[in-house]
Amino acid sequence: MSGKVVGSAVSLILVVGVVIGVVAVVQSPAAKGGSSGGGGGGGDGGSELSTHNKAVTALCQNSDDQKLCKDVLSPVNTTDPKEYVATVVKTSMESVIKALNMSDRLSVEHGNSSTGVKMALDDCKDLLQAAIHELEASGVMVQQSSIQDVNEHSAELKNWLGAVVAYQQSCLDGFNTDGEKQVSDQLQAGSLDKVMKLTGLALDVVSGISKILSAFNLNLGLKPASRRLLVIDSEGYPTWLSASDRKLLAEAGNDGVTPHATVAKDGSGQFKTILDAINSYPKKHKGRFIIYVKAGVYDEYITVDKKKINILLYGDGPTKTIITGRKNFAEGVKTMRTATFSTQANGFIAKSISFENTAGAKGHQAVALRVQGDMSAFFDCGIHGYQDTLYAHAHRQFYRNCEISGTIDFIFGYSTTLIQNSKIIVRKPDTNQQNIVVADGTGQKNMPTGVVLHNCEIMPDASLDADRLTVKTYLARPWKAYSRAVFIENEIGDLIQPDGYMPWNTIEPNTEFSYFAEYGNTGAGANTQARAKWGKGLISKQEAAKFMAEPWLKASTWLPDTGIPLDTSFTKA
Known part of the structure; x- marks a missing residue:
């Protein structure tokens, strides 16, 4: 235990160094050589102060906590508008570091009190380390960009901050x-609420x-990119897929691609387990790493860590290759x-394979599948x-031609997710249970x-069919305050109840x-x-268009030879 805590402490020292190097130091007018005397400092100083006050007022006007907003932003008296973004990223980073430190301390104090507490605290440390990586990326972008670039990439920043x-x-x-x-009360009151x-x-x-741009009288002719999450190329592919990846998707399963690793339970591949194949991922690998899993039921638990990208x-097909x-x-x-x-x-990317949890x-x-990685x-x-x-845990996710089955909150998480042309299969729950398809955690x-x-098609499983009108099934319920679920x-x-949606609970209906x-x-x-x-109820076609593939996820159209078409617009109207 002590070795683990020391290792985490060392990582924090490194993180603090990154924060200092990544986020610009916000200087006061006096530090920049301006006058701070009561007799004035020239017209420029007064103008800068007026602009600063205008910027803070504009930014804090719609904030849920205006006092916190002003407390954080008021010291940022600068002529560089991007410093407002840099400051909130830096402040958020400091809060996460404090939370990570506190989770380490609580692990020492309570880690042996119960298995549940130890698991929860260990998970917290992993999650907070992931949060630091998101904020590092945000800080680098802001530090290395002009305000115009920050504006153009605001959706990327929101993606990281949302995570x-x-x-x-x-x-x-x-x-x-x-x-x-x-323990949770200590962690929440001491640091997580601040995060x-x-x-x-x-x-x-x-x-x-x-x-900010308006307050600084900067008319860059730009529109906020609040929904521009990814860019589509001229052929309609999401930009995270290279030309070679598209070819791989078309050829995978058709003997047209040579995998880096082949898994087969009968020993006919290099590996008998999927985890061994994933762990064969070479350090500093470039490009797509391809793993072919032959037909079979693979009873194993697998985590693809964040270093094994792409x-x-x-x-061999979702009914033939099964991870269970x-x-x-x-x-427990x-x-x-x-x-x-x-x-x-x-x-x-996964294709032609199934993930299942048979606990019933x-x-x-x-959980059968937890997805945390972006794209x-x-x-x-x-x-x-x-x-x-x-568990669509975080970041941008896309599902096409899939079967997703379950009972309670069986599609849930905090991600930006699009599920298209898929079968959503509602199973029979336990006695006195009800079914909910979506529980989104937008907070x-x-x-x-x-x-x-x-x-998609929302339908009952054979096990539920006879009781589909008596077992209550809902489209969604609000897990967090700003929960978002859209059905197009x-x-x-x-099988869906006429009211369609149910509150989270009586204490926190959300x-x-x-x-x-x-x-x-x-x-x-x-x-x-x-x-x-x-509920929002029926929305206009114009409103619904915001949730189409391109504006919502920027994962537009696939070429026919991939075998995986993707609809960029409405299919029925």
Whole structure:
């Protein structure tokens, strides 16, 4: 235990060095050579002060905590408008470092009190380290960019900052029993609340870059890129896929690609387990690392760590190549750790393979697939479980031609997710349980996150079919305050309750700011006349267009030879 704490402390020293090097020091006018005397310092000083006050007022006007906003931004008396962004990123980083330090201290004090507390604190440390990486990337971008570049890449900043909020919330989610409350209360009051507030403020400032430009009288002819998450090339491919990746996707499974590693249970490949193949990923590997998994049921637990970027994992089909596990909350495993397959690495792609958790309804939270890495994509995959099947944890994710099955909150997380042309299969829950398809965790108003289902079929599993009208099934419920779920052009079966949505619970209904919307859906369950009044209800085509592939995720069209078409616009209207 002591070795682990010392290692973390050393990492913090390095992190602090990165923060100092990445984020510009905000200088006062006096430090820059300006006059601070009461007799005035010339017209420029007064003008700068007026501009500064105008900028702070504009930025803090719509902040949820205006006092905190002014406390953080008021000292930033500068002629460089990007320093407002740099300051909130720096302040957020300092809060995360404090939280990480505190999680180390609590591990020493309480790590031996129970297995649950130890698991939760260890997960917190991992998540907070991930948050630091997101903020490092944000700081580098701001430091090395002009205000014009910062504005153009504001969506990338929001993507990273949104992930920080996701990790902060996930850390708290891990303390979910009465016996763990004391530790979680200490961590929350001592540091995690500050992380949430300061990162939320950073999101507010990045979302208000146009206000900064206006305050400084900078007319750059730019529009905030609040939804420009990725760029599409001239052929309609998402830019995270290179030309070679597109070819690989077309050829994978058709004997047209040579994998770096082949997995086969019968010994006909280089590896008998998928984990061994993933761990064969060479250090400093360049380009796509390809793993072929032959047909078989692979009973193993797998994590793709963040250093193993750009893996393409493909099988012989979702009914033939299956990765299975049964870890579950009912048997004492924290939700995040129940995942059969977890990927933390950017650029992960899976094709023609299934991920499942067989704990069943009595296992409660039991994740089949957890996706944390940015720019992740799943094609022709099966994702099967019961409660909490797909943990779309953070960042940008795309699912196409998949089958996703479950019972309670079985698509959940804090990510920016688009699920398209897929079957959403609702299974029979345990006695006295009800079904909910989506539980999104958007906790800040400017997080660019939520779950969009486009052109999918929401249907009962054979196990539920006979009872589909008596077992209550809902489209979504608001896990966090700004929960967002959008349903566009789906075929919705009669299993869905007329009110469509339910509050999170009686104490925290989370209905005031949630955004649950529908457009162009068909089927017996698509009638919105009796939908919950706090839901957004039917939206216009113009509003729904914001959640199409290009503006929502920038993962537009795939060329036909990939075998994976992607709809960039409406398919039925």
